[in-house]
Amino acid sequence: MTDTPSTENRPTAAELERDRRDALRLKITRRKLGPSGRLGRAFLDSKLTPLIIVASLLLGAFAIMVTPSEEEPQINVPMIDVLVGYPGASAEEVEYRVITPLEKLLYEIENVEYIYSTSSPSGGMIIVRFLVGTDPDQAALRVHTKIQSAADEMPPGATQPIVKPRTIDDVPSVAYTLWGEEADGQELRRVADELKVELTRHPRVAQVSVIGGQRRAARVDFDTQKLSAFNVSILQAYQAIESFNWRLPAGSTSVADQEITVDVGQFLTSAADVAQVIVGVYGGKPIYLKDVATINDATEEPADYVWLGTGPAAPEKGLKRAGIDRPAVTLAVAKKPGTNAVDMVSDLDRYVDRLKGPVIPSNINVLKTRDYGATAKEKSNELLHHLLSATIAVVLLMWVTLSRREAAVVVVVIPVTLALTLAASYFFGYTLNRISLFALVFSIGILVDDAIVVVENIHRHFKLKWGEPHQVTTYALDEVGNPTILATFAIISALMPLAFVRGLMGPYMRPIPINASAAMLFSLAVAFTISPWLALRLFRKEFDGEEKASDDEIEFVTEEGRISR
Incomplete structure (x- = not known):
């Protein structure tokens, strides 16, 4: 007669499940928590975590x-x-006696890359x-100092050299063109000169250039026979004329x-004032300019022309209407370094509107023919829209391939990371341009990797149900912490060499490695602090629901007295 094993001595499903969880818990918690696990545990129940999320988003909005x-x-x-001027000298003499010695002198200056001469x-x-940078x-x-040190070596008759710096900000940011149906070039130039004075007062304007039109001038045509007759x-x-045309404060x-x-x-x-200038004395009588020349109120010889055709x-x-064909005058306005071109152009538009009447007469129209602020705003807004589109695409991909909970984490992680990166870009001194924003669009695909790895591993451990949610989240984060850090710095090490490229392309492309590397660092920090905080709150309901369902099933099996999984 064989003995049948009693069902009372066989372990129940609840006991088997409990033993499995205990063994898994013992295996996982046996290792010591690393830096990533300790960092995540500090932020799991911290009240600062949601404040950090809000502060990051506000900081990013402020940076934009x-x-x-x-x-x-x-x-x-x-x-x-x-x-430098050398009156009366030929081009060959200017090159040999002035330009070539100055070139040799200027080549002695540190950081000089090229010298061009005409x-x-x-x-x-x-x-x-x-050199760039x-x-x-300085x-x-x-x-200026080098030229002054050799002033005594300049040839006799040469003028004092004029040193004039040029920068990228000398390129006009906005241009206003004045024209009128009945206005001539002289009237347009007069109004443009007055408007130039007003625009120069704006705190964001570096310089204003007037192009076109003719300035008022007195034309003097001398009679050589009369000059000889009066010995002038x-x-x-x-x-x-020069001695009569002056004015000085006397107190x-x-x-x-x-x-x-x-x-x-x-x-x-006026021409009448010029005609009354005394140019000499003959026979005891003064000789006036009108006695030896013909004076007319005219305009100076134009150096450039501006014409408006529609x-x-x-x-x-x-x-x-179409078919307008009139002379015009353009005012080209350059901004100061570091000035927001969009804000400056908006301010100048309002300022010019206020000057219509007091400075700009009603018969003269103002047309904005160049608007660097509008084009810059259009480019930056376009890339910001692409940034939003890329974020939405990544979120939808997470929703489809993983779950809505992982997608919810990505919805928070990407804006926080991008906001912190934009703030860092502002403090680095970069502007919002097509290169810096392209760096953010480029980095979206890789900055979510850290959050996805962390959140997916937390979700996997929640499915195993080997411990309470806080413990599961902490050890799940710690398990992938070191590989995540290694992967992040591997990407940064591949990008950073681009920041040390020399020449013009170096500073032009530098925002890409700098901003992308900053985004990766911020994504790593967010993955270790904010992602576990969100995952705990999103997955805990699922964890609690599965635990309750499992307990109900075990109680049902126990009451029936048999094992059925």
């Missing part, structure tokens, strides 16, 4: 609002123009280009509690 928007990155390439009759120009103020100071030379007449006086400034002399304001698309630009 205050960071200047530009089309291209700022490249610091100092270029110095050196202008020689022409009576003068020449040298362009000194420094050289301080522009470059201009070095050039042209040089004598020129010096006489001030107080009258009736008012301070009155006293000036001596006056400027010549086609069929004129109404789309705010013009009344």
Whole structure:
């Protein structure tokens, strides 16, 4: 007779499950927590974690609002123009006696990369280009000091060299074109000169250039026979005109509690004033300029021309009709370094509107013919939209391939990481341009890797149900912490060499490795702090629900007295 094993001595399903969990718990918790596990455990129940999420998003929004928007990155390439005159000398003489010695002298300056020169009759120009990244103020100071040190070696008759720095910010950010149906070039130029004075006062404007139009001038046509008859030379007449055209402050006086400034002399304001200039004495009588020349109120010889012509698309630009063909004058406005071009152009638009009437007469129209702020804003907004589209695509991919809980974590992780990266980019001194924003679009695909690895491993451990949720989350994070750190720094080590490229392409492309590496570091920090905090709260309900279902099943089996899994 054989003995049948009693069902009372066989372990129940609940006992088997409990033993499995205990064994798994003992195996996992046997190892010591690493830095990632300890960091995640510190933030699991911390009240600072949600505050960090909100603060990061607000910091990113602030960075977007205050960071200047530009089309291209700022490249610091100092270029110095050196202008020198040598009246009466030929181009060959200017090159041999002035330009070549100055070139040799300027090549002695540190960080000079290239020198270009142009020689022409009576003068020449040298362009000194420094290495990328050289301080522009230091470059201009070095050039000026070097030239002054050799001032005594300049040939007799040569003028004092003029040192004029050039930077990328000298390129106009906005241009306003003045034109009118009845206005001529002289009137447009007069209004443009007045408008230039007003625009220069704006705190964000570096310089304003007036292009086109003709300035008012007195035209003097000398009669050589009369000059000989009165024994007056042209040089004598020129010096006489120059001596009459001056005005200097002579002090001030107080009258009736008012301070009155006293000036001596006056400027010549009309052709009649010029005609009354005394150019000499003959036979005991003064010789006036009108006695030896013909004076007309005219305009100066134009150095450049601006003309406004319109086609069929004129109404789309705010013009009344097509077929306009009128002279015009353009004011080109350059911004100060570090100024937000979008904000400056918006301020100037409102400022110009306020000047219509007090400065700009009603018969003159203002047309904005260049708007760097609008193009920069368009490019940055376009890339921000691509950034949003890429984020949505990644979230949808997580939803489809994993689950809605993993997608919910990615919804929070990506904006927080991008917000912190934008804030870091602002503090690094970068602007919002197509290169820096492209770096963020490029890094979206890799910055979610850390969060996905961490969250998916936490989810796997929740499915095993070997411990309580806090313990499971901590050890699941610690299990993949070191590989995640290694993978992150492997990507950073592959990107960072690009930041040390020399030449013009170095600073142009530098925002890509810098911003992408910053995004990877922030994604690692977020994966170790915010991702476990979110995963615990999203997966705990699922964990609690499965635990309850499992307990109900075990109780049912026990009451029936048989094992059925």
